[in-house]
Amino acid sequence: MGRSRRTLDRRALRADNEAAERSKPEDEVEQAEEEEEGEASEADAEGGEPDEEEEEEKPKPKPKPKKKAPAKPRATKSRSRAAKITRMKVVWGVFSNSHQMVEEFDYSKRKDAEELAAKLTADKKSGHPFFLQPVKKPMEKEK
Numbered sequence: 001m002g003r004s005r006r007t008l009d010r011r012a013l014r015a016d017n018e019a020a021e022r023s024k025p026e027d028e029v030e031q032a033e034e035e036e037e038g039e040a041s042e043a044d045a046e047g048g049e050p051d052e053e054e055e056e057e058k059p060k061p062k063p064k065p066k067k068k069a070p071a072k073p074r075a076t077k078s079r080s081r082a083a084k085i086t087r088m089k090v091v092w093g094v095f096s097n098s099h100q101m102v103e104e105f106d107y108s109k110r111k112d113a114e115e116l117a118a119k120l121t122a123d124k125k126s127g128h129p130f131f132l133q134p135v136k137k138p139m140e141k142e143k
Helices: 010-023 026-047 110-122
Strands: 088-095 101-106 131-138
Touching: 088 110, 101 110, 101 131, 110 131
Parallel strands: none
Antiparallel strands: 088 101, 088 131
């Protein structure tokens, strides 16, 4: 399909219109005023002497809008609630070279976690390095 039509900005349109009105020569403005006066004088010639009431243009009563039938109720979609924000805690995790957590320690026990990582890395049986990384875990509710 082709490109959709761009939405027109009413402020830009109004600014363009006002700029065009300002740029009109004064004689065009005067001609427009004379045409309005000419229409009023033609009305005077047809009806004789105008009454004060006729000079003032009576505003035409606006037709009352017809009442529309009430719209059929639509099936409302249930809005899902925003997920509750769960509190998180940070723990230290000792990870193997394949990014599998071997053990986790409380945040305050970092020295213990570093010691375990160093011990496992030094062990010839495992043969690969272990590293320490902080991990966020959801807190358990305390009752």
